[in-house]
Amino acid sequence: FFVRDTRRVIQEAAQKYCFACSKMGATITCWKMGCDRSFHLPCAPQGECVTQFFGLYRSFCWEHRPQQAVQAHPRQNNTCSICLDTVEDKTSYRTMVCPACQDAHFHRHCIQRLALHAGICFHCPCCQNQEPFLMEMLTMGIRVSKRAPSWESDPAVEALDRRHSRCDTGTCLCPGGRMHTEEEGPWELLLCSSCAAEGTHRHCSSLENGTSSWECKGC
Template sequence: MMPSMFQGNEEEAPNSGEPECVLCRRARVNPDTCGQMVATGGLCAHQFCLFFADGLLEWRTPLGELFGFSLHAVQHAVQLADQKHCFVCGERGATISCAQTGCERSFHLPCAEDGECVTQYFGQHRSFCWEHRPRQAAEAAPSQNTSCVICLEPVGDSTSYHTMMCPVCKQAWFHRGCIRKHALHAATMRFFCPVCGGRTQFRSQMTTLGIQIPVRRPSWWDDEDYQPLRERHRRCDAKMCIYLGGRERAQEAG
């Protein structure tokens, strides 16, 4: 069933006086979805609004002023999108089109979740509308009392855009928003199924379904409060240590 149309976006702050992205035409958005804003040459744009804009990725070069995109290429993308209306909010300037051949739906990146669209943060950065988005082939719907393994809140008793399952163990269920937050913080080094620890198949399916997995260290890696948790205890604390090498070497020798 097609999501209902709505007017406006709760992330947007009309007349706020803040610079707006030339692609999504919004100043305030969810940074987890659109990425950071950069401004140069009189143009402002969000990182992923640029990456997902129709035909723009192929023009990315090391010398581009906006995350690798030239000002001319960005202006051209804006002109092309000016005649397109977002099928979610109804406003003009929808720079992203569904990748399904023959589909004419377009949308703004901040409207993607409200429209139940999928944006793939890898490779060609393809996007799909609610009708043509990739879906999980769940063997069974979650039981009535199933909870998200991350927030521990109910996930409902049916599969949906907002409810996802681990493709490896098929036991872990979670909300799309919860696994997205987990992926953004854990990044490539620590992102795996919270229940079974599945990695390769889990990551592959999550990215296909629109979950962004940053290529970097976990967000907590450089947190001062986290550093003590990474330190190994290197001294035997037994009342009587019988290791001939002494207490200080017992841990290293196992």
Template sequence: MSERREEVTPDSMEQACMLCGWAASDPEVCGRKIKKQGLCAHFFCLFFASQLLYWQDEQPGMLGFVMQDILHAVELAAQKRCFVCGKNGAAITCCREGCDRSFHLPCAIEGECVTQYFPPHSSFCREHRPEQQVEALPEEDTECLICLEPVGDRKSFHTLVCPACKHAWFHRDCIQGQARYTAISSFSCPHCRDNHDFTFDMLHRRL
């Protein structure tokens, strides 16, 4: 006897994040959803939202953000159009002075924007994102040291190289995923073990 499950995802009824408008999204990108006093927002959407200040003592807002500030950020976002998907409600704005490109956190990768997952959580549009300065090209059949899939034969937004040894290549998504769960002090190139330049390039420049 086979009992067919209803193909209804719980997400279709889930509350959407007030900062990006998505109910379901990649937790690797947006983080978990936080709900309080009728507000609902992704963990990382809160951190990246423009002009949203984080307060150390957690009262009385959501995770150290003041409720009023969150509502203000939502209001601001409502007036901004995402340059990637064209929809309103783009809470993140490029940090480069004078640039007013805004985007949703879940649209960042498609738009080739850089969002830095560490304080002060800066974000950049694809034109102003920091680039890796290393002169190196992946050799044929080079694999990503994390997932062991090929990285392709050129440097691109999706490919990063260790600035110290210039031999370790990674997919941006792979290194970004790892960076989020590794302490900065132990974050190093799996190939040459360089920590200083590696961390700088992987975190401060690109992620």
């Protein structure tokens, strides 16, 4: 953006009031031709407004915002597929439905939180559909992060992906130490066939070369 354009927008916004909070400085105006409703971005949820975070980045007031065309309605006492709390008995600004399976319902704030965390892996939490689901959510004003899922950088998740790699016997006999391992022979490391959380060198547990499985004392 050019500095002069930014200044012009600020000057224009100073003359507009937000229909949601009734304060001045509203920089967003409904895209619908002939509609002069303006609002602050933080006031969008309060006013049930939608901003599409793709393409032309259009924004709409509560009256002209896009509606889901899905005809399926939540069953009585149906719950959000994400937080499991009860959802409304019809689709609305706050209650949304997957256009693919038409069975997954969720609160807007729940699916928005999931979209920011899932990033490029964002899909329906029930049917796993991605293409139609993604476009529908973008159209309905859900902001989707373009980065990798947040949980991929979580140390706890990374630890789950790592294979156990040490000998846990009371006395490790390997000259190379507990962390040393070879593809075969007496220093091949076998993991517990039940929990995979403990390991042993063949020689440290007196296992023959033909033995393919072993269980730790805890299992």
